[in-house]
Amino acid sequence: MTDAVAxxxxxxxxxxxxxxxxxxxxxxxxxxxxxxxAIQYAGLDLAECQWDLTRLEPVYDKFxxxxxxxxxxxxxxxIPSHYQILGSTPIVMSSSGxxxxxxxxxxxxxxxxxxxxxxxxxxxEKILPRxxxxxxxxxxxxxxxxxxxxxxxxxxxxxxxxxxxxMNAKYGYAAMIGALTEAPFDFVADFLRSFKGxxxxxxxxxxxxxxxxxxxxxxxxxxxxxxxxxxxGYTFIPLHMAPYLRDKDFATLYWPTFKxxxxxxAGMGQNVQLFVEQDWMRYLDYLxxxxxxTIMRFEYGDAKLVxxxxxxxxxxxxxxxxxxxxxxxxxxxxxxxxxxxDVLAPGGxxxxxxxxxxxxxxxxxxxxxxxxxxLEYVHENGTY
Amino acid sequence: xxxxxVLTQAVGDLDxxxxxxxxxxxxxxxxxxxxxxxxxxxxQQGMAIVGELFEKNEYYVGxxxxxxxxxxxxxxxxxxxxxxxxxxxxxxxxxxxxEGDLHDIGKNIFGxxxxxxxxxxxxxxxxxxxxxFVEKVKExxxxxxxxxxxxxxxxxxxxxxxxxxxEAGLRDSVKIIIGGNPVNEDACKQIGADAFTTxxxxxxxTCQGWVK
Numbered sequence: 310m311t312d313a314v315a316x317x318x319x320x321x322x323x324x325x326x327x328x329x330x331x332x333x334x335x336x337x338x339x340x341x342x343x344x345x346x347a348i349q350y351a352g353l354d355l356a357e358c359q360w361d362l363t364r365l366e367p368v369y370d371k372f373x374x375x376x377x378x379x380x381x382x383x384x385x386x387x388i389p390s391h392y393q394i395l396g397s398t399p400i401v402m403s404s405s406g407x408x409x410x411x412x413x414x415x416x417x418x419x420x421x422x423x424x425x426x427x428x429x430x431x432x433x434e435k436i437l438p439r440x441x442x443x444x445x446x447x448x449x450x451x452x453x454x455x456x457x458x459x460x461x462x463x464x465x466x467x468x469x470x471x472x473x474x475x476m477n478a479k480y481g482y483a484a485m486i487g488a489l490t491e492a493p494f495d496f497v498a499d500f501l502r503s504f505k506g507x508x509x510x511x512x513x514x515x516x517x518x519x520x521x522x523x524x525x526x527x528x529x530x531x532x533x534x535x536x537x538x539x540x541x542g543y544t545f546i547p548l549h550m551a552p553y554l555r556d557k558d559f560a561t562l563y564w565p566t567f568k569x570x571x572x573x574x575a576g577m578g579q580n581v582q583l584f585v586e587q588d589w590m591r592y593l594d595y596l597x598x599x600x601x602x603t604i605m606r607f608e609y610g611d612a613k614l615v616x617x618x619x620x621x622x623x624x625x626x627x628x629x630x631x632x633x634x635x636x637x638x639x640x641x642x643x644x645x646x647x648x649x650x651d652v653l654a655p656g657g658x659x660x661x662x663x664x665x666x667x668x669x670x671x672x673x674x675x676x677x678x679x680x681x682x683x684l685e686y687v688h689e690n691g692t693y
Numbered sequence: 694x695x696x697x698x699v700l701t702q703a704v705g706d707l708d709x710x711x712x713x714x715x716x717x718x719x720x721x722x723x724x725x726x727x728x729x730x731x732x733x734x735x736x737q738q739g740m741a742i743v744g745e746l747f748e749k750n751e752y753y754v755g756x757x758x759x760x761x762x763x764x765x766x767x768x769x770x771x772x773x774x775x776x777x778x779x780x781x782x783x784x785x786x787x788x789x790x791x792e793g794d795l796h797d798i799g800k801n802i803f804g805x806x807x808x809x810x811x812x813x814x815x816x817x818x819x820x821x822x823x824x825x826f827v828e829k830v831k832e833x834x835x836x837x838x839x840x841x842x843x844x845x846x847x848x849x850x851x852x853x854x855x856x857x858x859x860e861a862g863l864r865d866s867v868k869i870i871i872g873g874n875p876v877n878e879d880a881c882k883q884i885g886a887d888a889f890t891t892x893x894x895x896x897x898x899t900c901q902g903w904v905k
Contacts, residue, residue, distance in 0.1 A: 403820050405793030405846060411819070412797065504798050508755040509762060512707065553754035587874075591750075635848060636879035665875070669793075669846035 316481025320379045321541055324483050327624060328543070328580045330602050332657030336650065336691030337483075338684060340378035341631055341663030342670075344386050345407055347372035349670035350677060355406030359389050362468045369472050373480045375677070377684040381473055381482045388469075391462035394454060396442030399500055407668060415440045416501040418510065421517040424501070428524045436501065486542035490533030492567040493522035495549040507550065511558045522566040530573050538578035543604060545582050546571070552587040564595055575600035582606060585627070593618045608664045612652045625653055626660040631667050634679040642679040643686045654693045661687045694728055695719050697735040704739020704767075705746070707760055716770050729774040736767055740809040744894040754802065757893060761805030782813050784904035787829050788839035789817035791850035796843035799873050803839060803893040810897055812837075812904075823850075823857035830863050837900050840886070842873045848880050855885040868903045872896050 319334075326333040342350075344365070348358045351368040358364050372382060387408035392400050399413045415436040416424055424431040438445035443454035477484065491499065497518065498507040510518050533544040551563050574581045582604035589596065590610045596603075597619055606627035607615060615625055628649055633642055646661075653659040670676060695715050703711040719732060743760045746752040752760075788804055790797050797819050808814045815833055817825055830838065838858075840851050851871050858864045869886040872893070881889035890896035 401795065403793050403795050404822070405850075407793055407844065407846060409795045409844070411795045504755075505758050505762065505801075508758040511755065512709070512759060550755075555751075555753055555756065558755070631845060632848065632875055632877060632880055635845070636877075636883055665845060668844060669849060671849055674849075 313478055313481035317477065317484055320481065320483035323379065324485065324541060327658070327660060328541075328602060328604070330658070332693050336654055336659055336661050336687060336693065337379045338377065338661045338687050338691065339380045340376045340382040340680075340684060341629070341665070342372070342376065342382060342667035342680065344368075344383060345668040346670050347382070350375075352672075356402060357406075359402075359406065359408075362388075362465055365469070366472050366475070369476050370479075373476050376681055377688045379483055380485060381477060383469065383473055386469065388462065388465045390465055391458040394458040394461055395444060396454075397440070398442070399440050405669075410499065412503045412505065413440055413500070414503045414506055418502070418506065418514070421514065421521060425517065425520045425524045428521075428528060432528075440500070484541060486535060486540050488533050488535050488542075488544045490529045490544060490546055490570070492546060492548055492550075492563065492570060493526050493529055494518070494551075494563040494567065495547075496525055496529060497521050498550045504550075504553075508553075511554065511562060515558070515562060518562050519565075522562065526566050526569060529570060533570070533574055533579075534577065535579050543580035543582040544574050545584065547584040548586050548589075551592060552589060556591065559592065559595075568595075568598065571599050571603060575603065580604060582626075584608070590614070597622065599623065602658075604660065606660075606662050612649060616653055620653070620656065620658055624658045624660060626662045627664050628653070629661070629663040629683070631663045631665050634667065634676045634683070635674060637675075637679065639675075639679055639682045642683050646683045646686050647690070650687065650691055654691065657693050659693070661691060694724070695732065697731060700732065700735045701739040701742065704736050704760075704763070705742030707743065707752075707756060707763060709763055712763060712767060713770075716767055720770055720774055724774055726775055729771050732771060733768065733775065736764060737809050737811065740764060740806065744806065744897065747894050748892075754798075757802045757806070758798065761802060761809075764805060764809050781811065783811040783901070784837065785813040785815065785833055785835040786837040786839055786900065787815045787817065787826065787833055787835045788841065789821035789826060790819040790841045791847050791854060792820060792822050793850050794842040794844050794847045795819045796873075797841070799843070799893065800839070800841035803841070803872060803896055806893055806897050807839075807900065810901065812900070823854040826854050827857050827861045827863065830858065830867060831861070835867060836904055838867050838869045839896070839900075840869065840871045842871075842875065845875045847873060848875055848884065851876075851880075851884045851886065859885075868900075870896055870899055 323333040323337050327337060345355055347368050348355050351371055387400050389402050389408060400408055400410055402408050444451050498504060502510055535542055551559050554563060571581050585605050585607045588609045601622050602624055604624040604626060608627060612628045619625060633645055700715055740760060743752060747757055786807055788800055790800050804814050804816050815829060817829055840854060870888045871881060871884060871886045872890050876889040888899045
């Protein structure tokens with residue numbers, strides 16, 4: 310057995326232990342930086358490289374070499390090719406080359422009933438043509454655009470998959486798979502009604518919002534299902550809108566279908582990782598109700614309080630403030646990691662991840678050096 | 694004339710139906726420009742209540758967005774009867790989401806609250822380059838620049854924008870406030886801004902303090 314295979318086995322065991330509620334031999338670590346960072350760190354142009362993935366193998370090699378991590382640092386990636394071919398408006402590239410999600414309206418307020426009656430048909434017939442310009446037109450042209458886009462995406466994913474397999478074979482990362490889905494309310498906000506639209510809807514027609522969340526739930530369960538629930542991995546659910554709602558709107562419109570989603574995933578034997586974005590401190594009692602060992606990566610909040618309230622039942626992660634990597638000294642960055650380990654590691658159920666992803670690299674800035682120091686520190690000192 | 698106190702309270706309550714009924718009835722009476730201005734003022738006072746409830750954690754960001762939408766609908770209805778009346782502006786602000794970032798929710802909330810508070814707001818939109826900020830500042834000569842961003846890369850873009858303002862000799866002529874998810878005190882210092890906020894209502898107060 311090679312060293313890398315032995316390392317993969319060891320790391321797989323660490324995550325199996327973590328996800329099943331046992332205390333692993335050490336605190337597992339995920340590098341918070343993404344492919345965007347890696348491309349810039351290698352001195353290449355972010356926009357250009359995303360169009361030519363053949364240039365990424367040395368990019369990943371250097372990235373993996375220089376920053377310690379237990380999981381492959383590929384993260385969730387939005388590849389521009391198929392989005393461009395489809396004329397995407399919900400996912401677009403900015404001038405810096407970073408792919409992001411601007412405000413879009415896929416469904417008009419007066420179309421709620423149609424969506425509620427048959428969400429899948431409505432998505433295919435109405436919403437996709439509205440959000441993706443190339444899916445709006447003569448059937449033949451649409452079919453060509455779709456075929457080209459799917460081909461481009463599968464080529465790109467195959468290429469990224471090859472790089473990933475090579476890096477795993479060389480660096481011995483945990484062999485984890487992932488699926489991605491959204492809380493029903495977030496899906497309705499992000500892709501159907503927009504932040505602005507949903508903010509009016511919750512006051513104007515809350516019943517329709519609730520019904521739309523119920524209607525789309527089965528599709529979002531399907532979207533988040535792993536190929537096989539026993540595989541090492543998790544369903545990733547980035548949470549968006551809850552902090553922007555009043556408590557009563559959260560309780561009646563956001564929570565019920567979100568809870569069902571997580572419970573269904575857990576019931577199928579899958580792990581779920583929530584990216585608890587923004588400030589959820591007023592919802593901790595709700596989060597407590599979610600199935601045991603739900604992984605919760607926090608962006609904000611009081612780590613001590615979260616550990617007290619949720620740490621015995623759930624797996625806690627996040628909190629490490631990546632802006633500190635930009636503004637702090639190396640010592641301050643390491644001290645912060647120590648502080649979080651001291652609070653979150655005792656008793657187990659802790660995974661070192663940061664509050665956000667590091668997507669930007671400034672050659673003259675301190676981020677790379679600080680991040681490397683923090684990851685090394687946690688690797689050497691991350692005991693429960 | 695409508696009961697201005699009732700209108701102010703309805704805006705504070707974000708009671709869309711009540712507000713629209715009152716404003717439509719008011720406009721139908723073909724009121725004077727002076728009366729129309731009083732109505733606008735009452736709406737602005739209602740927005741101040743919204744800001745207070747936000748600070749007390751009774752309202753959240755979704756409510757601010759809804760408030761902004763309500764207010765702009767209201768002002769559009771009143772505009773035809775407002776014409777010819779000189780409005781007093783408290784100051785001018787140039788705002789934009791910085792280069793590389795496409796997120797505009799926070800910026801829009803701040804913009805509509807600042808407008809409601811009587812500022813002239815010049816919104817440069819999203820993914821705004823440092824040079825676009827510089828050009829607009831040369832043109833408008835605002836008292837304040839508001840830079841917004843959600844992604845961490847926004848910090849670098851904000852820094853670059855301040856640098857460009859410095860190089861153009863404009864930095865000392867304006868106050869700069871930064872807002873959004875990744876900003877904090879350290880980032881503010883590093884960027885060279887005068888203030889930072891993650892809360893539109895609080896940011897507006899800072900700006901009001903500057904133009905007093």
